[in-house]
Amino acid sequence: MRSILASGLLLASSAIALADPAVIHLCTGAAGGPYNQAGQMIAGMAKGDPFIRVEVIADTGGTWGNIQRTVLGEGCDAMIGQPDGAAYLKRQNPAAAATLKPIADLHREYLHALCSKESGVGDIGDLESDPKGHGWSIALGDQGSGAWLIWQNFVAEDADYGEVPVTTESGVIALASVAANQTTCLLQPAAIGNALVRQADEQFGDGLALVGVNDRDFDDAVDPQGKALYAYAKIPSGTYPQSLQGWFSGKSTLSWVAKVYVNPERIPNERALGAFITAVARAKPAIQAQFGK
Numbered sequence: 583m584r585s586i587l588a589s590g591l592l593l594a595s596s597a598i599a600l601a602d603p604a605v606i607h608l609c610t611g612a613a614g615g616p617y618n619q620a621g622q623m624i625a626g627m628a629k630g631d632p633f634i635r636v637e638v639i640a641d642t643g644g645t646w647g648n649i650q651r652t653v654l655g656e657g658c659d660a661m662i663g664q665p666d667g668a669a670y671l672k673r674q675n676p677a678a679a680a681t682l683k684p685i686a687d688l689h690r691e692y693l694h695a696l697c698s699k700e701s702g703v704g705d706i707g708d709l710e711s712d713p714k715g716h717g718w719s720i721a722l723g724d725q726g727s728g729a730w731l732i733w734q735n736f737v738a739e740d741a742d743y744g745e746v747p748v749t750t751e752s753g754v755i756a757l758a759s760v761a762a763n764q765t766t767c768l769l770q771p772a773a774i775g776n777a778l779v780r781q782a783d784e785q786f787g788d789g790l791a792l793v794g795v796n797d798r799d800f801d802d803a804v805d806p807q808g809k810a811l812y813a814y815a816k817i818p819s820g821t822y823p824q825s826l827q828g829w830f831s832g833k834s835t836l837s838w839v840a841k842v843y844v845n846p847e848r849i850p851n852e853r854a855l856g857a858f859i860t861a862v863a864r865a866k867p868a869i870q871a872q873f874g875k
Contacts, residue, residue, distance in 0.1 A: 603635045604854040609648035609658035613640040616773050617662045617840070620688055620869045624842075628861040634854050636861065646670075646726035652845050653678050659848040660858065662688065664771060665805045665838055666731040672806045673738065679806050686842040686862045689873035692817050693732060693836040694779045696826075697767040697793045698760050706767065707797035710742035721759065721768035723752035729769035732836075735811065740799040757782050761789030773840075773873040774821055787825020792817070795835040812836040 608624065611617030618640045625636035642648050645663035649671055652658040665684075672679035697703040701718065712718050722729040729752075737744040751759050751768070757778070759765040770778055782790050796814070803811040816832035823829055842862050849855045 603633050604850045606634050606636045606660055606858050607639055607658045608636050609639045609642045609651050609661040611644050616873050620662055623865040623868050624861050627864040631857050633857040643726060644728050646731060653682050660844040662840060662842055664728055665811055665841055666735050668806050669811055670731050670734050681845050681847055682843050683846055684841045684843050685859050687839040688869050689773055690837055690839050690875055691771055691773050693795050694770040695767060695793045695795050696760060696782055696790050698763040699789055699791050700763040701766045703766060703793060705794040705796055709746050718766040719747040719749060721749045721751040721756040721765045724750050728771040732771055735803050739803050757786045761786040779822055783822035783824045783826045792826040792833050794833055812838055
């Protein structure tokens with residue numbers, strides 16, 4: 583009788599475990615944006631898995647907001663983000679950075695640098711010295727934005743960039759300000775075909791130029807694993823064909839691969855972690871097909 587009872591309890595506990603998969607809260611980005619869409623694809627691959635359910639968290643403020651929720655605060659167990667965020671975190675808080683583990687590379691992103699045509703700036707590297715006293719400036723959005731994180735890494739590699747005046751303008755407000763040469767440049771880190779850069783191409787092209795990002799000081803930047811943080815790549819010609827490029831003009835800039843990170847301390851067990859990694863791996867081909875390798 584005791585053996586039968588024990589077996590019954592074991593079966594019951596197994597059924598409960600299967601009925602209650604671990605919930606993995608995945609921080610992404612703006613609703614409908616690439617990170618959020620990638621998160622939805624990962625969640626879709628986890629549907630029906632007996633060990634996990636992925637809940638996608640949107641509108642987090644981007645990479646740094648994701649880090650705050652995944653490592654520095656509460657709310658998420660995993661995240662999608664730029665490697666710039668992890669690099670910045672390691673400089674600020676090495677112990678916290680050690681709890682953020684990359685588990686997969688996703689799609690390729692590029693630094694879109696847009697400058698006022700009137701300013702004459704042809705490369706972001708021009709901003710580190712202003713020999714004629716133009717008063718050049720750059721729009722990065724709010725502290726913690728993707729562009730802001732990249733700029734902190736630039737300053738860490740070359741302190742001269744720390745002397746460039748910074749504004750918090752973003753979105754279409756930044757486009758209008760740069761097109762009017764009120765602000766010199768803006769940075770937009772994003773996958774190819776970004777909506778804001780398309781808008782710049784279609785509506786503000788008379789005043790804007792897509793410029794290069796080619797300062798070789800950035801070659802030294804590394805991620806928390808000691809690997810090169812950036813690669814140099816070309817935004818393919820014809821990506822923004824109306825005003826910014828045309829069909830026969832690629833633009834050299836910095837590039838990196840968005841990653842999926844986990845905080846293993848927040849994943850309940852190895853079985854759940856393995857199931858999540860598997861869901862990410864299954865979703866990766868579709869994510870890259872949509873947003874680029």
